[in-house]
Amino acid sequence: MPTSAYRKLRRRFELRHLARYRKELSQHPLSAETHFEFATAANRLGLYDLCNSELKCAEYLGFKSSELTRVKLKNRARLSDPDQLDTNQFQRFSILQTHLDKLLNTGDSILDIGGGHGILSQFMPNNRYFLVEPSVNGISGLNLPFQNGCFDAVVTCHVLEHIAADARTQFIDELIRVSRKSVLIFNPFRNSELDELERLKLILEVTNADWAKEHLECGLPVLEETTGYLSSKGLAYTTTGYGDIYAALATTFMSYFAEKQRSDALGRINQHLNKSYNQLGSGAYPSNMMIEITLDTQTSRNSRANRTVVDSS
Secondary structure, eight states, X not given: OOXXXXXXXXXXXXXXXXXXXXXXXXXXXXXXXXXXXXXXXHHHTTOHHHHHHHHHHHHHTTOOOHHHHHHHHHHHTTSOOGGGSOHHHHHHHHXXXXXXXXXXXXXXXXXXXXXXXXXXXXXXXXXXXXXXXXXXXXXXXTSOOSOTTOEEEEEEESOGGGSOGGGHHHHHHHHHHTEEEEEEEEEOOOOTTSOHHHHHHHHHHHHOOHHHHHHHHHOOOOHHHHHHHHHHTTOEEEEEEEBOHHHHHHHHHHHHHHHHTTOTHHHHHHHHHXXXXXXXXXXXXXXXXXXXXXXXXXXXXXXTTTOOOOOOO
């Protein structure tokens, strides 16, 4: 088994390598060649999920070569087993998949903003896909490098709470601008009946998770403020609650303590929960809300007015 010193050394090497491509792609986000080079580097580093999503980015931008096919085949067998994903993550991806399957046809395009290493692409294998993740490929969701209406669907999952409150409407405007058909915003929202501050402080105290720190710093969004903004723009939308906030809290702590034990038991636990526990229903206090925005020609035209994008590839 690798020593702790070896793991730390390898991690530093990975971070330096990833930082190089993150910088390049922040400057040239539409360079298909750079996305492909990033994918091959991710494969060499054992970051197989990231390799898969960056290959999809390169393909979306028109990159074609026999080498891409070779890397894709080599990488495919090493992807994460979706059934063993963290239960909270698995439920999010499954819910997004349910919505997207109803909205899209085979071959339609998806823009995934804030999607980490792009695991959503594995839940939607028959669709074109592009990942925007500033911490991974350096591309910002606040200033998307795409022309208006580039994607059939735009998805953002657990991102609003990581954006400063005064920048959230700008972010939503960008989602709407680059979508042709639909925008999905899947997010936790503030619940006035619960002590969100106490819950987040407990998570941070126990796990020291960066995401919990950002939740506290930026504050959870308010559902009524978000939907009110959409209404003010004349946009049609629906909202649906999913999951249970206390079940999500329990599985968050379960994952944290199981990972500290470095045991393979967590994969088996997740596999059982992912097979048996269905969050498509909602408890009294849902852990997440889905805002599904449907765009028509007129609202799309109004939302995209006076916005010009320069192709920086």
